[in-house]
Amino acid sequence: MSAKPVTLVSDTSSHENASQLEQEHVHDVYDHIAPHFSQTRYKPWPIVSAFLASIPSGWVGLDSGTGNGKYLPLPLDRPGESWTIGLDRSSNLLNFAKSAGGKSREVVLGDAMDCCWRSGAFDYAISIATIHHFSTPERRKWAIQALLRCLSPDHGRALIYVWATRQDELSKRSIPRASPPAHDELPYKVPRSIGKDVFVPWKLTPGAPRGDSKYHQNVNGKDEISSTASQQTRRTDFDRYYHMFDEGELRLLVKEAAADLGIGERAKANETLSGTAKSGTFLEFVQDDWERSNFYIELRLWTI
Amino acid sequence: MVRLITHNLLACHAKNCTQTKGFPLAFNDVRVETKEAEFNADFLKSFYERKIDWDALVGAAKQLGDTSLPLERPEMVDDDFLQLLHHVLLEIHVEEGEMICPNCKHVYKIRDGIPNMLLAEHEIG
Numbered sequence: 058m059s060a061k062p063v064t065l066v067s068d069t070s071s072h073e074n075a076s077q078l079e080q081e082h083v084h085d086v087y088d089h090i091a092p093h094f095s096q097t098r099y100k101p102w103p104i105v106s107a108f109l110a111s112i113p114s115g116w117v118g119l120d121s122g123t124g125n126g127k128y129l130p131l132p133l134d135r136p137g138e139s140w141t142i143g144l145d146r147s148s149n150l151l152n153f154a155k156s157a158g159g160k161s162r163e164v165v166l167g168d169a170m171d172c173c174w175r176s177g178a179f180d181y182a183i184s185i186a187t188i189h190h191f192s193t194p195e196r197r198k199w200a201i202q203a204l205l206r207c208l209s210p211d212h213g214r215a216l217i218y219v220w221a222t223r224q225d226e227l228s229k230r231s232i233p234r235a236s237p238p239a240h241d242e243l244p245y246k247v248p249r250s251i252g253k254d255v256f257v258p259w260k261l262t263p264g265a266p267r268g269d270s271k272y273h274q275n276v277n278g279k280d281e282i283s284s285t286a287s288q289q290t291r292r293t294d295f296d297r298y299y300h301m302f303d304e305g306e307l308r309l310l311v312k313e314a315a316a317d318l319g320i321g322e323r324a325k326a327n328e329t330l331s332g333t334a335k336s337g338t339f340l341e342f343v344q345d346d347w348e349r350s351n352f353y354i355e356l357r358l359w360t361i
Numbered sequence: 362m363v364r365l366i367t368h369n370l371l372a373c374h375a376k377n378c379t380q381t382k383g384f385p386l387a388f389n390d391v392r393v394e395t396k397e398a399e400f401n402a403d404f405l406k407s408f409y410e411r412k413i414d415w416d417a418l419v420g421a422a423k424q425l426g427d428t429s430l431p432l433e434r435p436e437m438v439d440d441d442f443l444q445l446l447h448h449v450l451l452e453i454h455v456e457e458g459e460m461i462c463p464n465c466k467h468v469y470k471i472r473d474g475i476p477n478m479l480l481a482e483h484e485i486g
């Protein structure tokens with residue numbers, strides 16, 4: 058991300074609903090900036106690399122919100138021993154992801170809120186810098202539930218990364234202090250006031266590669282060269298929507314997402330010792346931490 | 362790409378459909394390319410033993426014109442069998458075409474090797 062001041066989302070009332078906001082300020086933006094974005098996003102984050110390096114041989118996983126697919130080739134020292142399938146909402150980014158690292162990769166155009174897989178299909182899943190693009194707590198929870206549903210209940214592992222209100226001191230970004238916009242959805246246990254909703258600018262410099270609007274696919278798979286799309290190919294400034302997470306917010310959201318699916322939080326080690334467990338699927342937090350302006354959680358599922 | 366490894370995991374997720382009934386998706390009107398892939402016995406064995414839906418794989422391979430796999434799921438996993446499995450699972454790429462849900466008949470298009478699993482707002486369950 059370029060170091061530009063952040064402006065708060067101040068006028069959500071002009072957006073008919075959350076999905077329209079995300080269409081305009083997430084999906085359309087990524088489709089247009091895809092080549093430029095892809096050029097600047099090639100370095101894997103160390104904690105994500107370490108997680109993928111810890112995946113046993115023979116496992117199959119999902120990268121939900123794969124973008125240009127930079128995590129699909131990992132771990133580099135054991136190619137082909139585990140398989141990560143990439144999912145993203147931007148077909149232009151997937152055109153990069155499908156040959157990430159110079160080899161054919163498996164990629165699927167889809168929404169991270171939907172589970173288009175056999176339930177329990179994957180041994181592991183990663184969701185890196187994706188869930189913060191959903192614009193209501195409900196939609197962020199659905200995205201976590203989609204991850205949990207596609208994981209093997211008896212051993213599935215996941216790593217989730219989101220942008221944090223607690224920013225790195227080295228970050229030149231300045232976060233304006235103001236209350237987030239009011240939403241008017243159903244009652245929700247995660248407090249509305251938690252976190253911050255912001256727009257982050259992306260500027261295409263003159264000569265920067267642009268997304269080819271011919272590739273823009275709508276839900277029917279038809280080419281969509283709308284008048285706005287062709288106008289946008291000339292645009293240089295884009296505002297991406299982010300929900301910046303507060304301390305503890307991601308953990309709360311994961312717990313609630315799991316609870317709705319009948320998955321309680323319980324550490325496996327304690328249970329083995331006490332031996333009083335009822336049967337069921339449980340979730341254990343393995344890591345819950347902050348790193349370089351992001352919160353991340355590693356979890357695993359297990360069954361009795 | 363849509364290779365049969367991915368097809369074996371995908372399921373219909375349209376409104377009023379279920380992941381068990383909406384599986385496996387049926388290929389229709391496809392253009393297929395064959396590309397060599399690196400062989401990895403450990404991965405194939407693990408995927409075969411823990412993940413694969415055998416009938417779905419045999420059926421999908423047949424729809425793509427490959428009938429090399431035995432109809433019955435083999436008990437013996439030898440190197441010859443893994444070579445067959447490797448080819449069917451990882452070397453056949455569906456570049457264009459569609460996948461149709463066996464239950465609700467929803468059509469998922471495949472373009473430039475990318476399956477489009479997006480649903481319109483009213484189709485989301």
Ligand SMILES: [Zn+2]
Binds near residue numbers: 374383462466467
């Ligand atoms: Zn269906």
